[in-house]
Amino acid sequence: MASKEAEFITGDLVLEDELILQVGGVYAPAQGDRVIDGTAHIVIPGLINGHTHLPMTLLRNCADDMDLFTWLNDHIWPREEKHTPETILWGSYLGLLELIQSGVTTFSDMYFMQEQTIAAVLQSGIGAHIGATIMGNEGETRKRLPMLRELHASWQGAQGGRIRIDVAPHAIYTCDAQTLRIAAELTEEFDTAMHIHVSETAKEQDDALGAHGMTPLAYLDSLGVLQVPVYAAHGVFFTPGDINLCRDKKVSVIHNPSSNLKLGNGCAPIHELQQSGVSVGLGTDGASSNNNLNMMEEMHLTSLIHKGWLADPRLLNAYQVLAMATREGARALFRDDIGTLEPGKRADIVMVSTESPHMTPLLNPVAALVYSAQSSDISRVFSSGRAVYESGDFTTLDKEKICAEAESCARALQ
Amino acid sequence: MASKEAEFITGDLVLEDELILQVGGVYAPAQGDRVIDGTAHIVIPGLINGHTHLPMTLLRNCADDMDLFTWLNDHIWPREEKHTPETILWGSYLGLLELIQSGVTTFSDMYFMQEQTIAAVLQSGIGAHIGATIMGNEGETRKRLPMLRELHASWQGAQGGRIRIDVAPHAIYTCDAQTLRIAAELTEEFDTAMHIHVSETAKEQDDALGAHGMTPLAYLDSLGVLQVPVYAAHGVFFTPGDINLCRDKKVSVIHNPSSNLKLGNGCAPIHELQQSGVSVGLGTDGASSNNNLNMMEEMHLTSLIHKGWLADPRLLNAYQVLAMATREGARALFRDDIGTLEPGKRADIVMVSTESPHMTPLLNPVAALVYSAQSSDISRVFSSGRAVYESGDFTTLDKEKICAEAESCARALQ
Numbered sequence: 001m002a003s004k005e006a007e008f009i010t011g012d013l014v015l016e017d018e019l020i021l022q023v024g025g026v027y028a029p030a031q032g033d034r035v036i037d038g039t040a041h042i043v044i045p046g047l048i049n050g051h052t053h054l055p056m057t058l059l060r061n062c063a064d065d066m067d068l069f070t071w072l073n074d075h076i077w078p079r080e081e082k083h084t085p086e087t088i089l090w091g092s093y094l095g096l097l098e099l100i101q102s103g104v105t106t107f108s109d110m111y112f113m114q115e116q117t118i119a120a121v122l123q124s125g126i127g128a129h130i131g132a133t134i135m136g137n138e139g140e141t142r143k144r145l146p147m148l149r150e151l152h153a154s155w156q157g158a159q160g161g162r163i164r165i166d167v168a169p170h171a172i173y174t175c176d177a178q179t180l181r182i183a184a185e186l187t188e189e190f191d192t193a194m195h196i197h198v199s200e201t202a203k204e205q206d207d208a209l210g211a212h213g214m215t216p217l218a219y220l221d222s223l224g225v226l227q228v229p230v231y232a233a234h235g236v237f238f239t240p241g242d243i244n245l246c247r248d249k250k251v252s253v254i255h256n257p258s259s260n261l262k263l264g265n266g267c268a269p270i271h272e273l274q275q276s277g278v279s280v281g282l283g284t285d286g287a288s289s290n291n292n293l294n295m296m297e298e299m300h301l302t303s304l305i306h307k308g309w310l311a312d313p314r315l316l317n318a319y320q321v322l323a324m325a326t327r328e329g330a331r332a333l334f335r336d337d338i339g340t341l342e343p344g345k346r347a348d349i350v351m352v353s354t355e356s357p358h359m360t361p362l363l364n365p366v367a368a369l370v371y372s373a374q375s376s377d378i379s380r381v382f383s384s385g386r387a388v389y390e391s392g393d394f395t396t397l398d399k400e401k402i403c404a405e406a407e408s409c410a411r412a413l414q
Numbered sequence: 415m416a417s418k419e420a421e422f423i424t425g426d427l428v429l430e431d432e433l434i435l436q437v438g439g440v441y442a443p444a445q446g447d448r449v450i451d452g453t454a455h456i457v458i459p460g461l462i463n464g465h466t467h468l469p470m471t472l473l474r475n476c477a478d479d480m481d482l483f484t485w486l487n488d489h490i491w492p493r494e495e496k497h498t499p500e501t502i503l504w505g506s507y508l509g510l511l512e513l514i515q516s517g518v519t520t521f522s523d524m525y526f527m528q529e530q531t532i533a534a535v536l537q538s539g540i541g542a543h544i545g546a547t548i549m550g551n552e553g554e555t556r557k558r559l560p561m562l563r564e565l566h567a568s569w570q571g572a573q574g575g576r577i578r579i580d581v582a583p584h585a586i587y588t589c590d591a592q593t594l595r596i597a598a599e600l601t602e603e604f605d606t607a608m609h610i611h612v613s614e615t616a617k618e619q620d621d622a623l624g625a626h627g628m629t630p631l632a633y634l635d636s637l638g639v640l641q642v643p644v645y646a647a648h649g650v651f652f653t654p655g656d657i658n659l660c661r662d663k664k665v666s667v668i669h670n671p672s673s674n675l676k677l678g679n680g681c682a683p684i685h686e687l688q689q690s691g692v693s694v695g696l697g698t699d700g701a702s703s704n705n706n707l708n709m710m711e712e713m714h715l716t717s718l719i720h721k722g723w724l725a726d727p728r729l730l731n732a733y734q735v736l737a738m739a740t741r742e743g744a745r746a747l748f749r750d751d752i753g754t755l756e757p758g759k760r761a762d763i764v765m766v767s768t769e770s771p772h773m774t775p776l777l778n779p780v781a782a783l784v785y786s787a788q789s790s791d792i793s794r795v796f797s798s799g800r801a802v803y804e805s806g807d808f809t810t811l812d813k814e815k816i817c818a819e820a821e822s823c824a825r826a827l828q
Binding site for chain 1: 714
């Protein structure tokens with residue numbers, strides 16, 4: 001699919017084991033093949049949610065409509081201190097239900113007590129980049145290194161390559177310079193990528209200019225951090241210089257429109273980044289600043305807000321936005337095995353029903369997906385060829401039990 | 415419900431005939447009463463969609479991501495010229511399916527061949543303000559007056575007061591001064607309200623300043639039009655002077671966030687209007703510039719974009735936004751019989767299921783409705799006490815037939 005025009009393919013889609021074998025044309029099923037009728041469906045690659053904090057589902061709607069620091073200091077952080085392995089586990093399960101239901105088959109998470117999240121991901125059957133999260137000063141970071149190395153050694157490449165351990169220093173304002181350097185070294189050692197918040201708020205931007213005389217991204221560059229593959233969440237306040245840095249250092253960006261708007265941060269310069277050739281994926285951020293993990297909504301929002309912000313209805317067209325959630329989202333996470341429907345790619349597949357009033361008439365399937373569809377139109381989700389969601393039923397997770405346990409864990413955090 | 419805090423009521427909701435009889439407390443059902451279990455549901459008033467062009471559902475996704483005048487001249491208007499009573503009828507039915515499915519029980523429409531839309535509305539069982547649409551010069555308008563008077567005489571107050579005929583001059587750039595004056599006289603004659611597009615685009619604003627030395631709203635005022643009850647769709651480019659005019663002349667505003675963003679117009683000064691005490695409702699606009707008629711999405715979008723636009727996460731909180739789709743939406747249409755759950759109001763009721771991952775945990779029902787819910791969470795819709803939607807089924811409309819006929823009508827317009 002090019003950025004301006006979709007490559008529509010009709011015909012059969014054939015999966016074998018974990019991979020896509022054939023796209024288009026006619027396939028004669030062999031004995032034992034499972035055949036699914038795709039009539040009245042649009043079939044797209046599994047969506048990629050490039051920035052989440054999965055267990056924050058338990059903090060959904062606990063505090064809204066307030067300034068950022070009241071929200072963090074008085075509501076989010078005090079509750080997060082009460083987390084236990086059990087709350088992390090059920091919060092992760094809850095998030096996985098939402099991800100799957102909105103068509104996500106790969107996501108990148110940054111939180112703590114990651115083994116609990118990994119256990120939930122393994123059960124779910126979808127893929128994840130799990131952040132080896134780092135915060136604090138050099139001493140604290142060096143103490144944590146054995147634990148981070150163990151996380152990587154235990155889980156990198158698990159579940160047939162569906163689990164990846166990325167290095168996730170939280171942000172420049174929560175990690176000292178030496179910690180950021182160590183994080184870059186660890187990224188090289190792990191041969192993975194770095195996931196970090198950059199230029200999310202005006203305060204972060206202003207503080208960096210005050211303390212370092214540089215933007216947050218330029219500061220990371222000055223520390224040598226951008227020598228490793230980096231994907232930056234947010235980038236709301238990126239300057240033209242930052243955009244050039246992204247281009248030159250191959251930094252990719254994860255755009256989180258709901259969260260950026262809801263917290264009053266604004267609208268990231270996504271059109272400018274794309275014009276410079278930077279890979280931009282989409283993310284939901286955590287459920288406490290969103291307040292859901294619905295990638296169909298993030299696509300819709302992305303397709304609308306930049307047109308309004310820059311007063312140009314031609315920007316971020318439906319094809320580009322669908323690509324941000326699929327092909328470009330994969331590129332942004334430095335992945336070449338997911339994000340498109342092509343032979344040899346991982347069989348991450350989403351079937352979207354077109355049998356609803358809001359998908360009628362079906363004059364342009366890509367515009368319908370981005371502007372009209374809702375996540376409830378998703379009828380089936382396959383991850384590495386395995387059905388994880390079929391006609392409203394989760395095949396790998398127990399929805400009723402998870403919702404009940406998550407509700408009770410959320411009450412315990414209040 | 416106050417603008418800053420919700421009044422949560424638990425207990426029974428009792429309907430009698432077309433009205434709400436009791437809210438809260440315990441009701442002992444009499445023989446023959448129909449009892450519906452509201453466990454795991456949030457119950458809200460029927461939503462009010464203050465600005466639609468219903469038959470434009472047939473133009474959904476026919477043309478997107480282009481500049482406004484290419485879109486209108488090359489795509490929308492040529493197709494609209496092909497409309498027949500049949501296409502208007504099926505396009506209206508299709509729109510009604512979407513409205514009902516997203517919880518709408520009253521909407522205000524502006525289009526042509528209105529008898530077809532009225533026929534569909536009567537069948538659907540929900541309420542509508544139908545615009546007596548006016549465009550052109552004085553001569554054309556005077557010729558059309560008998561037809562408009564007949565529309566009013568035939569349908570005003572039909573279906574137990576559910577149908578209202580408002581006067582709908584399209585805009586200042588499609589109606590000459592004398593036509594706008596006639597429209598105001600007709601509004602007085604009908605004793606209804608006027609529905610008009612105002613300050614939707616930068617071009618409209620600039621042209622008015624050039625031609626009249628005044629903003630579009632000030633121009634309407636100079637013609638005496640604001641002496642009648644007026645609800646203005648859009649108001650994207652309203653100046654502080656326009657906001658004062660709205661306040662002083664009791665002009666209300668219908669905010670259409672999806673359409674305003676998608677067409678590259680921008681973001682209306684809703685916070686400023688509300689601060690001035692102006693009633694602001696919500697609308698979807700037509701499906702060709704949206705591209706759906708989903709009021710749950712409009713609420714969600716409204717809750718997000720103003721925070722981002724004005725860099726303040728405290729603005730347009732969840733309570734205010736829910737009110738815009740209910741109580742304030744009713745006020746904006748000059749209605750006092752709908753928009754709240756109170757004894758004596760029309761029994762327009764929406765039941766929203768909370769049994770989904772994205773509605774878990776349920777820490778704040780209003781935030782959950784605005785930030786987390788999807789229209790697929792709506793399980794039942796009652797209009798004037800009559801169930802029009804129950805657990806995925808339309809009780810008054812034939813979804814399969816309508817979708818098939820609408821698809822075929824849409825193809826005929828291509």
